[in-house]
Amino acid sequence: MTTRSSPSSRDRGLHWQVINALGQDMVAGRLAPGTILNVEAMSERFAVSRTVLREALRVLQSLGMVQPRQRTGTQVLPRDSWDLMNPQVIVWRGRGPEYFTQMRELLELRLGLEPVAARLGSQAADAQQITSVRNAARTMVEAAEAHDGPGYLEADVAFHTSLLRGSGNQVIGHFATQVEAILRTRVEEARYTITTWTPAAARQHLDIAEALLGRDADTAGKLTADLIQATIDEFVMEAPRPS
Known part of the structure; x- marks a missing residue:
């Protein structure tokens, strides 16, 4: 045989x-x-x-x-017809001429989802999940102060994926894979749009973690919305204008 x-x-x-x-x-x-x-x-x-x-x-x-x-x-x-939410498609678009379009589209989607995840997580996340979010935020602060770009990126990925997975909603948690893919396009992105990392931005992440720890749904949701809206505003300012 x-x-x-x-x-x-x-x-x-x-x-x-x-x-x-x-x-x-x-x-x-x-x-x-x-x-x-x-x-x-x-x-x-x-x-x-x-x-x-x-x-x-x-x-x-x-x-x-x-x-x-x-x-x-x-x-x-x-x-x-494409599966635009597939992480590999996100990576390809992030490397190509659709980088700016994709960033705007996914940021707008994140603006709708992540504040909800933060509100839900303030009630549903267990101690370990909140600790993961808080530790990631603390690492972001340390990395920003040390001007450690790769360290900041890894902590940023950990923060947002932990936030989504800690929502207690499996559908929202599933979106963590897509968020990680779009955040990682920053490693290869030579145009450096919306990649600025600062101690102030890192502390915003830490404030969100503290709101989760305090089980403060309103503050967690508002701070998360403010954080992503600021990123959208930065993106709009940095993106090239149509010729």
Whole structure:
């Protein structure tokens, strides 16, 4: 009896390289909606087998970015078909020309969700969850004072993901994955829009943590809304104007 061999580590690496390259090309507009992907050309471009290519296209199809068409081939789909909340799509958009659009869109979404998470968390979060939020805020203060950008970012990610997961609402908590993805685009973002970190901003995070600790729902919600609104305002000021 023959057994089916599992993909080699090399094939898995090539598989991801193809997915990443094609996804980035679609986000950047190099592969425009309606484009029919030529399997032969892609196989030659990436020097991969058709099997690797088909697996990569299946992943992109699961993200709503391509769709097989009978008699024509695999077609690139428009943005409104994409899974824009998928962390990988967020990363691709964060690297490309849609960075500013995506930041605004997700900040507006966060403005609706995170103050609610803070209000709920002030009542629902257990001691360990509140401690996680507070420790992250304290680390942000220390990192800002030490001018430690990477340390600040990691603490910022920990703060917001802990805040969302501590809401007691599993749907809101699920959004933590998307928030982490968008925050991490700052590492690669060369334009440095809304990446300013200061002791004052860090202390705002600490004030939110203290409100959670005091079980003060109104203050926690208001401070969180103020924090995100300030980030939106900064973004609006920094984003390039349409030409």
